Amino acid sequence: QQQVKQSPQSLIVQKGGIPIINCAYENTAFDYFPWYQQFPGKGPALLIAIRPDVSEKKEGRFTISFNKSAKQFSLHIMDSQPGDSATYFCAARLGAASKLTFGTGTRLQVTL
């Protein structure tokens, strides 16, 4: 059972474009929604995170938009760069434990 659905599976954008990665969840008890970035051969690393009482959060070129009523959230990367080429995972946390349920990942390629 996939509790966090992520799309698209892969994405190719040109340098300067704005890739958007979407996630949808079922469980309304999730209370924390982080995004992780993973480069080949490395473990995922926290990129940005949001709580469900906030509709948008920006950190540098990265923005999370959160729609609580639709149970959806998305990652936008402004002015994308080739160095942003990586796999991105959305995730959701349930309760006080640090257990995270991850989406299936989006492989982003930013071309010159």
Add this chain to the structure above:
Amino acid sequence: NAGVTQTPKFQVLKTGQSMTLQCAQDMNHEYMSWYRQDPGMGLRLIHYSVGAGITDQGEVPNGYNVSRSTTEDFPLRLLSAAPSQTSVYFCASSYQQGAHSPLHFGNGTRLTVT
């Protein structure tokens, strides 16, 4: 700081063999966990621990054992390896349970079971 260290980086096993994947963190984190990463499946939680002496099952625990005798170490044991356990395994830790404690991942162990 080394962060989260996983060994080995690569391992090939034959069906039925056993092995232990090592994970150590030097950040004095209370929470440690093991995930497996498979194509199209994302990261799935195998086992986790909220402190020394305490472990619990995640989403896909079958075929794996863990123990937490110290704060620093959280080994993952495969008792009898199966081809379905071919995967990349990640250990992750965080300072404490809670929303503001990001998970710190190791660089993974790529396991192939033939």
